[in-house]
Amino acid sequence: MEFKDYKKLSLANDIVILTATDKPEDDKRKVPEKTLQILLIKRYEEPYNEFWSLPGGFVDYDKNLDDCAREKLYAKTGIKNLYMEQLYTYGDTNRDERGRVVSVAYLALVKKSDINIQISQKTDSSSASWFSIEPIRKTDEIVDVSLISEDGHLIVKDLAFDHKQMIIDALNRLQNKIEYTDLAFNLVPDFFTVKELQMVYECILGRAIQAFRRKISDKIKPADKMKDDGSAYRPAQLYKFDNKHSKF
Amino acid sequence: MEFKDYKKLSLANDIVILTATDKPEDDKRKVPEKTLQILLIKRYEEPYNEFWSLPGGFVDYDKNLDDCAREKLYAKTGIKNLYMEQLYTYGDTNRDERGRVVSVAYLALVKKSDINIQISQKTDSSSASWFSIEPIRKTDEIVDVSLISEDGHLIVKDLAFDHKQMIIDALNRLQNKIEYTDLAFNLVPDFFTVKELQMVYECILGRAIQAFRRKISDKIKPADKMKDDGSAYRPAQLYKFDNKHSKF
């Protein structure tokens, strides 16, 4: 038994893939701040030819929704086990001029150190690139973003479809959830300093945090390693995530 | 320009419509506790013939996703302006044996006093009914529910499709959001006593709240009315929602 065709429509995924990276810092003695980065794909077809867009594609009739998203994520990053959650479903009639397309957006968090260089190889006829995110806030809520490419240029054109709104929604989700979950640990290496973790929290929240060390002391445990990158002053203790009471 | 048909699938809405109502209380001098209730529809077709299910239906190709849900909600309740938010999208391949159906679930909150009696008239060849919800919690999270009809009987069969999971997800969403938003005011009449509002919070959270009056004092303002229902002892001040700093 099947449904009549008039009821059917196209369903897509779009994935907001975020990572945290060091901001360039001239003074090499200072601990660099962090910025969020997002992976975007350049389109080479209409509509929105030559616009940047979120990685995504149509949902396969025979696959679970979550599995589809995870497969697309793997194709772009080469990582299998990483954090992903459903974000929101966008279903306005006019969001794709080719016809009715409803899109289920996902939010994924990756450690930059985990990413495979397969990225550009796997993507066919389209180029992928990381962009730094500069959120624009109104009373703590993110209402807009600027995106800056690795060579320092702003994206001047809008993004394809309603992808900018998806990014804004994803950033707000992350900003809210980071306060009561342990999502931030998906954005630092397995071994990290307290300061590094703090920089991740601060760039997501857009504000400084006091007494940070005390607030997360029960979520981390010291590793038998010290940071050793030559450029710093006093070397910092490296920690790892203590997932005794992890909350995702 | 259109997409190929093999990409297409069926998209549905399901709506979790919740309200709060007084628990039956033998001692008429006591302020009654509140229970959450949910509106369910009895199916009279396969699959899941004679099972209870969430109100819903297929998404119209020519209508925005949100508008579709709002129209269905209006058809069931006769209310136009009420609180509704998108809950989650359920997309496992095996959730409907007739074929691939992805469903976008919504959560709606209604004041029992606002509901039109149109309900049973508007629903064609299917009967609608309210069920009291008894959540089952594990460390504060709701993991299951029992549903009790107005004549005191438990639903013994499971619900249709994955609708039970949708209800559980909706209740957890409500339980979480009620702590940092003003959603609860969608579940009390326009004029309410502090105790009545507290009963709504307590039944959603599943625990008692201390010093409730102080915590919400800046969200309510006294109305020029007192409660007057004959049965109580000292009559209580009626308040209304002060939406100066409302958060939804």
Place this chain on the structure above:
DNA sequence: TAAATAGTGTCTGTAAGACACTATTCT
């Protein structure tokens, strides 16, 4: 007067903001 609700006062513990302070390491 008893019983029940309406509403206030106050103590205590916890956690965050603010910020001064000590300790350590490299140039």
Place this chain on the structure above:
DNA sequence: AGAATAGTGTCTTACAGACACTATTTA
């Protein structure tokens, strides 16, 4: 020695939990 980070101590404020207390009304 100076500069920077690593890490601690402590004061204050705010708020939640707990619970005793007063006030008001009707059976």
